[in-house]
Amino acid sequence: MAAPRKGSVPGSENSLPANPDDLALLARFTEHLALQRNRSGHTVRAYVGDARALIGFCRDAHGDPSAALDDVITLRLLRSWLASMSIAGVSRSTLARRASSARTFTAWSCTVGALTADPAVRLSAPPSRRTLPGVLRERDARDAMTAATSGAQQQDPVALRDRVVVELLYATGIRVGELCGLDVDDVDLDRRVLRVLGKGDKERVVPFGAPAEDAVVQWSTVGRPALATPNSGAALLLGRRGGRLNQRQARSVVHEVLSAVPGAPNLGPHGLRHSAATHLLEGGADLRVVQELLGHASLATTQIYTHVSVERLRAVHDQAHPRA
Template sequence: MDHDRRRRAPGPTGPASALPPALAVHVEDFAEHLTLQSNRSAHTVRAYTTDVRSLLTHLADGRPDAQVSDIDLGTLRAWLARQVASGAARSTIARRTSSVRTFTSWLVRSGRAEHDPGTRLASAGAHRTLPTVLHAEQASEVMVAAESGAREEHPVALRDRVIVELLYATGIRVGELCGLDLDGVDSERRVVRVLGKGDKERTVPYGAPAADALERWVAIGRPALVTAASGPALLLGKRGGRIGQRQVRTVVHEAVEAVPGAPDLAPHGLRHTAATHLLEGGADLRVVQEVLGHSSLATTQLYTHVSVARLRAVHEQAHPRA
């Protein structure tokens, strides 16, 4: 196989100049594989290639002639031990283990190594902490605060209300929200079509309050901000371009901050809140999985633990023999 081919993956592979050329080329080829064949997000490509570059730097330490075929179980364990010694969090170790397992598997499939030591690499899983969510009353107050800010029909206020309403109504990710186009909204059926992880499209419903916010934004707010740079984007920044994730995070933080006693949340916190409230309202777990776009039901099951934890907290507070 020609490992020196010129076609490289676009995007955030980062410089590999610190590595010997014989190793650096594999980092670039792995990034190309993740981007073009596995269809991983730019964030995932960046994280995985950073981890692999760290592993190969460890491999090349004192061995300038090292090859990827030299990676064995001892190499992987020694590299992870360095991460632990440097104070890396348990969740970070779990992710780095996943990264190098993916890499060593790819080495074998692409004919660059005969054996896959990653299959024998064990690592303690990351602790799954329960996400912080709003109580139903707090969520309602956040929506009221967003609506009151939009009453004067200022374009930015109308947009901010749509952001908060849609994130809570649908549970979509912030990247999915920012990527929404006008034709991704079906106002008659009250659904949005979003492109999730792995470029998987799904349809998510929303309710009457979000429908009202969308109608006012499209009719009044968006026309006031639209420019030649707007394209089909549903949500726009103050200069008319497609809104960015940083702007959305600021909007959400400010909306939640307006409610006394509410925990500070990012957009993903509204996603957690939406999922928890759906389950507490009696929604089937698999329906929630489909709404959130989770590939595994185990990921969605985290929200059942959130509901149980909240029930236990209320019980301990209210029951005389708790």
């Protein structure tokens, strides 16, 4: 078996196929994921990157850059690809995703005639360990919202926007991409709900409370007009130059706000989403209601938050009970 290209990590996206037919196939795979399967940009980049790395690895191992893909991608090399990444220290969750990417790519390649048989039918990867997400304690969440509110008291447009970012993320549990994608018309202040476009272009309605409503009103009447430009369009949240707030900026906002709370974990927007779900369940919300609010396709995804609550309950018991 040929060694990986110098400077590349086994199974990484640095292994680029040079065969023009491979590149054309990857372009079609990209189009298939984005347009036919309606995958998010992040998912498309991950799956295509994995497929590109797989082809590069297999061609390096095979040694003939012009060989037919049927001769290049075999079950043995698929397993070697995963094994090389495992030896290199790639996490179990990443291995599981790359195995899934490989199965998706080879199955699709069969349907378009690039492969005559699917070599990944019997491909498996170690199951990923589901780690409990980091969450804020309720008092930390309250302190974070208070910190954001105090920063907005000077009516600075950016501070007003930052307050909306953390209030809406925690109040609704929406994803950071969903937050940044909100338009002005997606907010119904009369009913206190957001119209959110989630994964797979699935639309859902999510409620929020009075503190978030106050933050949105302050931002809409004072903050947004001060930052808006002719190019702002319908975007609800804006950057300093008037463009739509991007996810990187929103993450920076959350980290900065939480850094003002002593003892709070260093979480990003997804941490606020986890916290919202956990606090809802601890407050008595039904699991299926939380599933709907978060936009999870499967109830199994939502159930991880019940494990978070159990772990926190066990920690309190161990600390407080004399015979724990």
